[in-house]
Amino acid sequence: MTLKSIGVFVDATPEGEKRIDYAAALAHRCDAHLAGIHVVSAVRPEYRSDYYVIGEKAIRAALASQKAADEAVTSDVRRRFEAISAKRDLRAEFRVIRRGGPDDDLTLNSLHSDLVVIGQRELQELRGYTSPEKLLLSSGAPILVIPSGWKSESIGNxxxxxxxxxxxxxxxxxxxxxxxxxxxxxxxxxxxxxxxxxxxxxxxxxxxxxxxxxxxxxxxxxxxxxxxxxxxxxxxxxxxxxxxxxxxxxxxxxxxxxxxxxxxxxxxxxxxxxxxxxxxx
Incomplete structure (x- = not known):
């Protein structure tokens, strides 16, 4: 195998953890560097009651609560990624992208990868992700899409x-x-x-x-x-x-x-x- 740099989009879902497992196993087999890419707030529902709060104090409280929730999710995803990477003794790093930021952030984190691993849900349900066509066109990196319901540990046999x-x-x-x-x-x-x-x-x-x-x-x-x-x-x-x-x-x-x-x-x-x-x- 000649893959030497693999990027994987990671999130707090069960599918996200399985995706890390597969990407880490692939990186171990290829002796590749693994980059975990987490889009902050990508799993937040589109509508929430606290989006409609009124008053400076209430808005600040809502923003603080949102930030704390984001940090908790990010910390949890980071722990999962680092634990799985350490188990495989990988050269790995964890990167964070803010939802609502420029698409260039996602492109930049894919540009120098031999392969980008992403889940089916990112492309269809979760906000904050660049469309697959933009990611392919702007980065030139091949994309491996893993379905949410994929149970087998084998990919590519x-x-x-x-x-x-x-x-x-x-x-x-x-x-x-x-x-x-x-x-x-x-x-x-x-x-x-x-x-x-x-x-x-x-x-x-x-x-x-x-x-x-x-x-x-x-x-x-x-x-x-x-x-x-x-x-x-x-x-x-x-x-x-x-x-x-x-x-x-x-x-x-x-x-x-x-x-x-x-x-x-x-x-x-x-x-x-x-x-x-x-x-x-």
Whole structure:
């Protein structure tokens, strides 16, 4: 494994603790530095009665109470992170980002990582986090999204790669190479190859499979037709049928602007994938 700097977003939820456990195990295996990134107040509900207090004294009391609660949560998350890191004897550090601050804070804490580990809830429910597309575009770091309901300690033993012969897919393969080489099996899934026949070549998936094999990965190619089904559904169905514990995809889009929106396949997988998802752009 060649990952040497891993960032993990940590919070006070049970999922957050499991995420630290996985990131720490990965960092230990790779002999990598681990940075725990905590967004203060990211788990606070959107509406609270003390947002509507009136009077200077009441406002100050509410702000003091909020600050104390933030500090208590941060202290608890820090203890968890440091205890797990110490158990693994890792080189680690704990960083704090204030909610409502500039997106640059999140980008800066991801910019120098080989991999950023984040939970599914951060992307969909918790306030204070940069959208995944902004994080990918601004930092360039690949993101590993771990679903809230993920129970297995194994991630990356059996990997499914969504391959469409695009630049984004090629970048995802390169970023996922440490996982692909270490996996017991890698399946390159090619959906509706005739739609990009000119880029796939005579045998869709064969060239990228040969590339991975030269690196030591154990690769199989599976070509399927969507028959009108959404491509994301085809990917999820294949992952379930083969018992995959990691899906690798490029962050596809039809837009060319910097402030692009992800394509339907990527957004569906971000929202619904029941297994970890490694994304690059």
């Amino acid at each position: 059996k990997i499914l790669v969504g391959w469409n012969a695009s630049r984004e897919a090629r970048r995802a393969v390169a970023d996922a190479l440490p996982f692909l080489v270490a996996a017991s099996s890698v399946t390159l899934l090619v959906v509706d190859s005739e739609q990009r026949a000119g880029r796939h070549g005579e045998e869709p998936g064969a060239d990228i499979a040969l590339y991975l094999t030269r690196h030591g990965a154990r690769v199989e190619i599976e070509q399927v037709l969507s028959q009108g089904s959404p491509v994301a559904d085809v990917i999820l169905s294949c992952a379930a049928a083969h018992g995959m514990d990691l899906i690798v995809i490029g962050a596809y889009s039809h837009a060319r602007s910097v402030e692009m929106l992800f394509g339907g396949v990527t957004r569906t997988l971000l929202k619904l994938a029941p297994v970890p998802l490694l994304m690059s752009r």
